[in-house]
Amino acid sequence: MAKISESHPRRDSLLARQKLVDAAERGLLAESAMIAHGRGEAYDYLLGEQTTESSLLAIREVVARLRAAARPVISVNGNTVVLAGENLIRVAAVIQCPIEVNLYYRSPERVAGLLSLLSKQREEVRNKGAPEGYTGDWFDAVGSVRLMGAEEDGRIEGLLGPRSICSAEGIGSADTVLIPLEDGDRCEALIDLGKEVLVIDLNPLSRTSMMASVTIVDEVARASEALVRETITGQSGPTQWDNQRVLRDALDTMAGALERV
């Protein structure tokens, strides 16, 4: 793709696209990954390509729940690692939880490729130093983030085939899972197992959005940046959360964008 000028109004969006095209060429993404990203682009456009007030509340709640959890895990797929891997490693470093590569269209090659990319990202994150406001030992905190997903020794009950595979010590025994960009069936299966499921999903009408415990309706890279800030500065505990309200707010914002013309 062509070089994108610093001043391009849609620079973030074009850079994200370019990262995905590169990752696809390296075989890191499922066939449907680019189409899924395109759907997200359309919803993000309607959302105004910004983190809304209501998403910010959801981000706060997600961090509170991750912090309060006994065994939190961050589950990532290809698009997530490519677009938001570094910031999710920062979140994992502060929360002190593992990251698990878990793919709907699972292949050993892609799992291995994404773990290797995450491992490089972890080095980067370590070397770039602590985010503003972090007061602990950054080098140790980042170094201790476990990267899981190769084990295949756990199963998500209620699912069949490769998409049921998980790490026994990761998603298998987690009480709370942050899963950006999750599929509806899997979101449902995890909820049925009694887990807290925290998602990032640009489509407020998706089954995932509607079934999750907390839904951040936001673009995954932007949301992850906000998650890092909140993980470091946030103090509040989990609340009685009305997830329907944030979905309603997102729908209103999008409908407004369509009507404002």
Added chain:
Amino acid sequence: MAKISESHPRRDSLLARQKLVDAAERGLLAESAMIAHGRGEAYDYLLGEQTTESSLLAIREVVARLRAAARPVISVNGNTVVLAGENLIRVAAVIQCPIEVNLYYRSPERVAGLLSLLSKQREEVRNKGAPEGYTGDWFDAVGSVRLMGAEEDGRIEGLLGPRSICSAEGIGSADTVLIPLEDGDRCEALIDLGKEVLVIDLNPLSRTSMMASVTIVDEVARASEALVRETITGQSGPTQWDNQRVLRDALDTMAGALERV
């Protein structure tokens, strides 16, 4: 991808996706083609995955204008050929106009690959026989559809680089161009040249949708089926067309989908 059952409620959408994945593997699509398709999927979902009353009026108007044109051309890109090639050949056969492969991200390989695919589709369309209601000599009508785009002997004024290239006898000298899935800059350049630009675009807010002479807000495969029917049965001539109205209707339908939950 997995086999899709005959009864799957989203069969058309999944089949379209599979066709694009296959075409991408054969190098027929630009890098951004899958992302563009994903964006379309999101808007189509909001549209209810159906041809609305208002799109049907636009389809009627497009056919009337193609029929009234002195030199009509149908311009196609990779996604269009893959998703709607056969039906657009049928339209071209009835109208008796050429089809030109014209790519925003132009490469000689993709132009050649798409011309070869179109040529196979033309054979298929010929052998499958005339659509219901057609009374002429189908074999001759289809056989005489010229497939253009390899010539590179024309230029679209107002554009720079490979995206300005066209066929002098095709888009170069056309008075009316049907371009499903067109880019905004090119739509504008063609309008500035005084041509009628008829488009199919699922995003009613895109520059293409807003600048075109007539916009069919519909999925390209579905719209092309309707175009074939209208080309054969339609009788009406061009009208004083209010394109803002169809865009307004599409926006209302989509906003309604977001509010109906």
